[in-house]
Amino acid sequence: MDAIKAARELGKAIQADERYVRYNEAMKANDADMELQELIGEFNLARQNVALEMSKSKEEQNKEKLDTQNKEMQRLYTLVMQNEHMADFTMAKADMDKLLHEINGIIALCCDGEDPDTCEVQAGGCSGSCSTCGGCH
Template identity: 50%
Template sequence: MQEVEAAARVLGKAIQADPRYQAYHAAKKANDADEALQQEIQEFNLKRMSYQRETERLAEQQNPERIQKLEQKIQELYLSINANANMAAFEAAKQAMDGMMQEVDMILTLCANGEDPDTCHPDLSACTGNCASCGGGCH
């Protein structure tokens, strides 16, 4: 057990030394430091919660105009957030980081299933990201 834990810690250090992790970490830090972006994200989350409450309440009152206005505001905030350069950089870095972690997870899964750790190679080309399409187990 201690050997596996030690190997996992070595792997953790290697992940943190990888340029994809470093880009992700830097993008996350820039995202978190962008006060205007964080304010928009907070407003978006509040509007989304308000929308959920309003749709439940307004469904009884049959007020589709109010629901439509809320939907429009949420969409505007969503588009504004995604247009932010820090958010775009973060999303790109997150995708690269997620891809790396998916590959690591697949290698570990292959090894746990008896594949040779030195030669097994994950085939991520067929992964849709939806575990229902293949039965899961890769991420």
Template identity: 45%
Template sequence: MNAVEEAVRTLGKAIQADSRYIAYHEAKAANDGDEALQGDIQAFNLKRMSYQHEMEKSEEKRDSVKMQQLETQVQEIYDRIVTNPHMAAFQAAKEAMDAMMQEVDMILTLCANGEDPDTCHPDLSNCTGNCASCGGCH
């Protein structure tokens, strides 16, 4: 094992020991174990597929009443999903985990671009997540 691989494995262990990682995986497990939430997710996907199927029909064969009903049902299920406490906790934990990984990625990129590993610090305040907006920082 070379020095870079060893350092990355050490970083991986540090990430897995971080409270954001732990919270993310606990929230994911709670989401996966919530039968009502999983049922809503399945129902959402099926209704969305039905809606898309109806949209793909030619205009003269499309049933606008059915489409409106499906649209309403999709929105109702979506609202249940996003207001589910497990989903809300998961979303918050995922955002924290994503932010941590974005910072790690940016630090590694700065180092690969010649910045001092001990002092470089990414400025995440202006990051949109879209590299085109800032010139490809990560």
């Protein structure tokens, strides 16, 4: 089996994994939650307003306005993150990220000559060696 064919088989295995299924379902639930989508839109607008005010020179910035906009952005962020669908999505995404980290780590170790059957990926954190890293998160 060539490497590209093996990668496609790996892709199929990932899509069959319960973590992917849960992640995909949580993403769809987020997309279907109109209240959540509205909150995300409001948050993004608030974030843009903060960025616009921050892009002004110190002399042009209105500190009171910036403080008010920051508080509104934080309030909206809290509401978004407290949403049931977003909470489920956040947990599912964390599990999916762990899976991808482990897969990427194994691939990287194999590219460094490690035995595919026995190589172990460090659980979380940075070892300091980019040669064995599955990527920064």
